Amino acid sequence: MKKRFSAVLALGAVAALTLAGCSDPGSGGDSGSAPAEWPAQDADLSGTTLTIWAAQNSNTVPDSVVAGFEELTGAKVDVVTIPDPYEQSIQTKVATGDKPDLAFWQPTASQLTALNAKTNLQSLDDAPWLDAYTPELRDITGILDDTRYATLITTPAVEGVYYNKQVFADAGITTTPGNWDEFLQVARDLKADGVTPFFDFGGGTPWATQWWVQVQLADAAADGLWDRVNANEETFTDPTIQGAIDTYQGLIEEGLFNENLKTATFEDQGPALLSGDAAMAVQVNSFFGQLQSLADTEELNEKIGFFPISPSGNVGTFIPDQSNALVAFKTGDAKREAGARQLLSYWLGDGYQDFVNAQSTVSLQSDVDSSADVPQALLDVSASLSDSVGSMQALAVANPDLYLNLGDMIQGTKTAVEVAEATQAQFAELAKAIGTPGF
Template identity: 30%
Template sequence: MKKSLSLLLTAAVSITMLSACGNNDDAKNTANNAKTGNNGTTTEAADPASEISGTITFLTNRTDMIDKEYVDYAKRFKEKYPNAEVKFEAVKDVDKDTKIRLSTGDFPDVVLVPTITASDLPKYFAPLDDLGLNDKIYFKDYKSFEGKVYGISVGATTTGIVYNKKAFADAGITSVPKTLDEFYAAAEKLKAKGIIPFASNFKDQWPLYPWGSELPSSLAGNANLNNERVNSDAPYTMDNAYGQALTIIRTMNEKGYLEPDINSTNWEQSKKDVASGKFAMYFLGNWVIPQVISSGTTSENVGFFPMPYDNSGKVNVVLAPDWGYGVNKNSKHLETAKAFVKWMLEDSGFDKFAGFIPVLKDRQSDMPQLAEFESFNPTKIEAVTDTPESTEIVNQAQITKEAFVQEFVLSKDPQSILDKYNDKWAKAKKAVSK
């Protein structure tokens, strides 16, 4: 389904809050009825301030915010809920780490929901429908099962080229490339000027995700591309969207447009290098823009445009939810954990800090880089949730798309890598169908 990015930037929906108060028996009965609802289900009024107490922990992927912004978040959350405290724990590979913790049954109160099948969501997470946000957010079905919401996206993203404008100007690049040939030509000019064209963060692996998912979907113009793999025993070919996307980054490496030593890259340092102009570009989501700016440059020096993956002059981009907040169903302080999720969405300001398109429909992004991105009139494709069957095959095959990208780029025979992953896919597909 296609939806304009501008819709996300301008939509407005009023948010109302239910409350119950009073100090007599009738008022108490009213509050109790509001808490359980006429049908026995929990409603938004289930969060009276008195129930928001205890200490909870949030497991996050934002290692850069520990001892910094999260200190302020903890202070502000406690100001709203004096009887509650929140602690933050950060890990680099949040998907892998969270899956391991889920398997043990011992995981923090609030996490970013990992890539598990939708049917497994109720095993680990509490429904969030009682937060009163279901009709006020985008991607409501993102982490849901049988009509219940188990995860709410921290924000919306689109993927493109984040670039240092001064580096472009110093290399004599007078206009943003709109075709793949122009993109390669710009990279060649940067290289000739002594500027490293592209920061891939190859060694850290996870920053390679757009090449294995978002870009293939854009190339195919199909949000369901990853799900439709279940219809084939050999979904990866050189001439389809997967092979074409992987070939672009392989070509960039062959031409010397990536880091001089791709096996010794460093994520945190790369943000400083893009900010300083030592590196010129990233291919990542809009979420990285504020991180580049805070690493040593100005907002005016950072631009954002769609990745030109062919020479047509037209481009599709995927509009997608980021990680989703999930609450441990066995949390000792369940209401506090839920209140924290709502606070993060409504009060923290994290979406603006992180450069996200707000997931709340009544919020607007004021990032000039998103306005620049929109000026290229890309066709937006709204991401869809991975189907249980697709997720099950991926997990059975133990396919990590970023590792797939690494192998394809470094192999002397890229077709052999496609064959390897097709074989893994076919065997897993057969196994899960039994």
């Protein structure tokens, strides 16, 4: 999965991008300037080379689109892999003036801010494909200060519970939990029967730890939690977030997780769930990619299910990541900028059905069918988006390293209180660096 970049290390890049905004006015496309023209999808681009920056886990995603677009337009499209940590590497390159035509990018407010979107990115307002999105996805993300700078190409990830259907059936569990308390009761019943309820990992980069905290915050997020955090009216050390961290620590101490929690890795998680060595994992869509590498669609439909979870019900927490969306850069070359818009129009236009089929993914568009190879669990993930709430990454103005601090808690080098304190201090530092009022 996408490793979340270190916010502390990214701080210098954020500052550099902010300074760059003072000296580089860019090339139009800001809110307030003339709307961009959208070329026809088949306009001739012979002699034009476009560059797409991609991460190691997204560098093959454009393959079908690139092939079709090059044949249709005569353009050449180069996909360049940027090494991990992807987000930090991109910010550093852009801060020095090195820009592609398009790049995969997490379409959240904090990450668009990190790229100094108004200066560096083209506006995608009035893009011709927007009305083709299913209504609940049209404006779910990609917008900063009322301007659209990113466009989804696949459905945003959702934090929720993947479970082994056979383990549930063997334990006599016939319905999935309807809220957090029922979820924990199922876990305790499974433990009493000798089954490991949850699998998580603390070895290496424990990025999935944060999902355990964030799903507990779904109700609060719907009630404006992240608006209050952004305004410095509520903090990570206040009862809501601190309480979620405390609960996670308590579940670990209760023995509801795999015994090798401290040393387990992401690579261990998929096999554990698929084999039934563990019953459940709180994860996001990219986890299912691992499952798909281990089993075919028929086996996955037989063994793996999904349900969203929140304190009071089954509300998912969405977290779009860099593999879900693209941004188009202001390069100062009008022909290439128009070519980038044209490529996006093709990607979400005539090339979209082939893309969906090639990626075996869920369609974002009402008139384009999802791939027949999509397992039911992923269809259930997509269906949960209609009433989901935003994650910290989606709604907070900055993305502190909560997951690393939680990893330290698992390893015993931070207490739950110290996790909240360290995360709040880092959040405040990042918010101040980007000029957020109140910090």
